[in-house]
Amino acid sequence: MNMNAQQFANKLSARSQSLAYDVHKYFDWPDQLPTDAFWIGPELTTVYGTEYCARASETTLKRLSQAETVNLFSIFAHGESALLQTLMKSWLRPELAEFFRYLTHFADEETKHTCFFVEFCVRYGGGVLPSRTLTLPSTFPPDVERMLGFLRILVFEEIGDYFNVRALDDQRLPELVRRVHQRHHLDEVGHIAVGWRIAAHLLASLGDVPQSTLETAKRHIESYMLSSVQGFYNPDMYRRAGFEDPFGVHAALLEHPARAAANDAILTRARRRLHALWTRGTGEESGQEDKGEMNDVK
Numbered sequence: 387m388n389m390n391a392q393q394f395a396n397k398l399s400a401r402s403q404s405l406a407y408d409v410h411k412y413f414d415w416p417d418q419l420p421t422d423a424f425w426i427g428p429e430l431t432t433v434y435g436t437e438y439c440a441r442a443s444e445t446t447l448k449r450l451s452q453a454e455t456v457n458l459f460s461i462f463a464h465g466e467s468a469l470l471q472t473l474m475k476s477w478l479r480p481e482l483a484e485f486f487r488y489l490t491h492f493a494d495e496e497t498k499h500t501c502f503f504v505e506f507c508v509r510y511g512g513g514v515l516p517s518r519t520l521t522l523p524s525t526f527p528p529d530v531e532r533m534l535g536f537l538r539i540l541v542f543e544e545i546g547d548y549f550n551v552r553a554l555d556d557q558r559l560p561e562l563v564r565r566v567h568q569r570h571h572l573d574e575v576g577h578i579a580v581g582w583r584i585a586a587h588l589l590a591s592l593g594d595v596p597q598s599t600l601e602t603a604k605r606h607i608e609s610y611m612l613s614s615v616q617g618f619y620n621p622d623m624y625r626r627a628g629f630e631d632p633f634g635v636h637a638a639l640l641e642h643p644a645r646a647a648a649n650d651a652i653l654t655r656a657r658r659r660l661h662a663l664w665t666r667g668t669g670e671e672s673g674q675e676d677k678g679e680m681n682d683v684k
């Protein structure tokens with residue numbers, strides 16, 4: 387680990403300190419959110435680009451956008467919780483010593499995110515929706531599993547940020563919803579930037595791992611990303627929005643070519659950075675195109 391990584395982590399710690407907030411005071415929670423508004427842009431709903439969207443009334447689409455916001459925030463809350471467990475299992479390890487101070491900010495911010503996503507779901511969605519993910523025991527060697535744990539965190543954050551950046555300034559959404567996305571994005575910029583550094587460091591620190599194990603690890607992350615995106619398709623949300631045959635809609639959307647393209651768009655940045663990690667040992671991209679805000683914190 388060179389001084390650059392240490393300086394980078396210190397800079398992120400200073401950034402987190404200067405942006406710190408009291409989550410219990412940060413938001414003004416209205417008693418109700420408008421039900422005649424989109425809570426997420428219709429382009430971000432899971433029916434967009436399909437005949438189900440074309441045939442639905444505006445009221446149905448608004449209801450779906452509200453239900454899918456609760457679904458999204460529930461997925462985020464469960465994801466933050468899994469992330470914190472992964473982080474805290476490893477953060478005292480010597481290979482992460484230079485990152486430790488920043489990782490305490492990371493954990494603090496993820497705890498706050500869990501807090502506001504849960505608050506939102508309880509207030510406006512009837513509670514946090516149950517997790518629909520299945521976690522199987524790892525079959526990877528411990529050091530590979532540790533790297534994969536951080537990579538699952540990262541791709542989860544990249545996916546979340548896709549929604550945050552598209553919603554944070556969308557004037558069609560209630561102000562509170564925009565503020566939730568704004569705050570989450572502000573904190574996630576740091577997590578994503580340091581996350582790729584940590585992933586690169588853990589990859590470089592791996593012991594003698596057979597190529598076949600690495601190939602299996604790459605496939606594991608790809609299928610983790612796909613199943614994460616498929617979690618946004620929840621039959622219960624189609625039922626809440628008033629679609630007939632919600633399970634039929636769910637099955638059709640999972641096979642729909644327009645949705646496959648939309649899923650790929652959500653995963654583009656994560657895949658590009660993963661490719662850079664596997665081929666060049668760094669999650670930082672070499673081109674000028676769409677570097678996101680990784681450079682903002684350098």
Ligand SMILES: [Fe+2]
Pocket residue numbers: 466495496499570574
């Ligand atoms: Fe978060």
Ligand SMILES: [Fe+2]
Pocket residue numbers: 496543573574577578
């Ligand atoms: Fe995060």
